[in-house]
Amino acid sequence: MTYLSSNQLKQYEDEGFVSPINIFSKEKAKEIRNEIELIEKEMPGELDKSGRYNAHLISPLLDEVTHNSKILDAVQSLIGENILVCGTTLFIKNPNEKGFVSYHQDAKYIGLEPHNWVTAWVAITDSNAHNGCMRMWSGSHKDNLKDHEQMFNEGNLLTRGQTVNNVPKEKTTPLVLEAGQMSLHHPKVVHGSDLNKSDDRRIGFVIQSYIGSNVKQVLGKNGVQLARGKDNYNFHETIGRPKSLMDKNDLKIKKRENDNLQEIFYKGSSKKGNY
């Protein structure tokens, strides 16, 4: 068991994130990258735009990451022993593309209440200031939810380009990770990321999020998987784990889940973005 240490718990409480945490080897990370790139090659477009969500439903290796016991031990330290997975996102920044993530709070649009949940950002490639790693506004999770401007701006990897203005960027902390490490962040911490200025891809596989079984989806429907413990509340439909890579039926389930997610992400918006 590798629960978070008291120092790590303190970091999460004070800063709204804990990082870095070692999960798997660089070799394993490369294997996972190869599986992602095989899907991209065999099924062009499958992981693009709204297809970037829930790739763990069609990829046995991403499923393995999602249910990794080291990750779950750390998550259990923060949200308790009954843990559900309610979705994943691939945040890929290719070199020479203008991808960035505006500063935002996840809890603003995701519909998961109460905030007994945490997001795990797992580095499939190294992630650093040069290739656009996440940057956290330390301590911002202690404030209420902030106003977000909906920018729908080019290159923004968020659905609506939702942006918290006046973030003191020079004070934000870069979460530098090696492939195989992860960070955990709080639903209300303000965070974003810059352009990838390197000549390789930056790939983050994000479990967004691990929720306690007491958490509801108040904006729509979310299928979940039981990751650990018991689901005492049964607020959500349960979805299965992948049978094999790119299984036909699993592809349909992924599509259905992602259609539901679109309803959640664009609830109340008259405009739709790319994701």
Ligand SMILES: O=C(O)CCC(=O)C(=O)O
């Ligand atoms: O991958 C990134 O740069 C941003 C990811 C993010 O905003 C998140 O995981 O909540």
